[in-house]
Amino acid sequence: MNSVRIITDSGSELSPSEAEGLGVSVLPLRYSIGGTIYRQDVDISSERLLELLAHEKTPAVPMPPAREDIAALLEDVARAGQVALCIHVADGVVPMAEPLRSVVQSLFGRARIEIVDSLAMSYGLKRIVRGAAEVAARGGNLGEVTQAVRAMISHIYTLFYAEDFEHLEGSVDIQPAQAMLASILGVKPLLMLEEGRLLPLEKITPRATPVDKLADFVFEFASVAEMAILLGPREPDFSIEELQLRLTTQYPGLEIPLVHYGPLVAATIGPGATGLFVYEGLQAGW
Structure with missing residues (x-):
């Protein structure tokens, strides 16, 4: 058993087999849908949540895990006399810190x-949790695992291209009148997950292409150790193949997987959003 128990939430999008393989405990986020609250992968599966988000008009509002679920898991840590590190989804996306x-x-x-x-969500949080589990598996103590996690956080970036402004209400600080005008003009938002908050980075007009904007974002990095394209349950309104070709041409030899994100991204940004995950890597010695 690792000297440090790693705990995260379902915003990390770890599958049960991935979590078990890493020795990570996962707290279920909750979603309020039509007045009913569901715990992810307890009361409703992630697949069913994504299906609802892709095809239904009823919004799903993400919520932190129930206090009783948090208490049950952390009581188990206390009873076992373990040391634990809890790495949670960005508090600016889901208010996790207080509970x-x-x-x-x-x-x-x-x-x-x-x-x-973690100041991250989706694949970014998964990558941080995986890194923490690897350090813990090598025998790292709580201080060493925490230090490694904080180092990774400052080198992980996620950008999202959203299909519209409609799904951003409550997730991003955009006035309804602005969102309505942008929709009329055919303007699409480009969002950056920065310091744990989703912030508008740029607006893509009908004359611009999402491929150009997403690729330009990556090309600004002096060093890229890992990259992934994040896809939702709906087909994007541009060519993913063109984006992947543009990126692989610029970074030959770098594997750029297509990763399907989970309910949290679909609920906060929209089921047709496309994301780019970039990890700069750490300097030698970490």
Whole structure:
């Protein structure tokens, strides 16, 4: 067993087999749909959630895990006398910090549990959690695992191209009148996950192409160690093959997988959004 137990939430999009293989415990995010609250992969599967988001008009509002779920998992850590690191989805996307801190404080003196805001979501959070699990598996202590996680966080970037402004209400600080005008003009938003918040980076007009804008974002990096294209349950309104070709031409030898994101991205940005994950890598010595 690892010296440090790694805990995350379902915003990391780890499958049960991935979580088991890494030795990671996953707290289920909740979604409010039509007045009913569902726990992801407990009361409703991720696949069914994505299906609802892709085909239904009813919005799904993401919520932090239930306090009883957090308490049950952290009580287990305390009973086992373990040391744990909880790496959660960006607090600016889902308010995770307060409920986690509340439960950790209730266990004061009984368990040593560190909480880190990943400032990430989706594939970015998954990559951070995987890195933490790898350091823990090598025998890293809590300080070493936490240090590695914080180092990774500052080198991970995620950009999203959204199909419209409609799905961004409540997720991004955009006035309804602005969103309506942009929709009329055919303008599409480009969003950056920055310091844990989804921020408008640029607006793509009908004359511009998403492929150009997404590729230009990546080309600005001096170093790229890992990259992935993030896709949703709906087909994007541009050619993914063209984007992939543009990126592989610029970065020959770099594997650029197509990864399907989970319900959190679909709920906050839209089921037709396309994302780009970039990890610069760490300097030698880490």
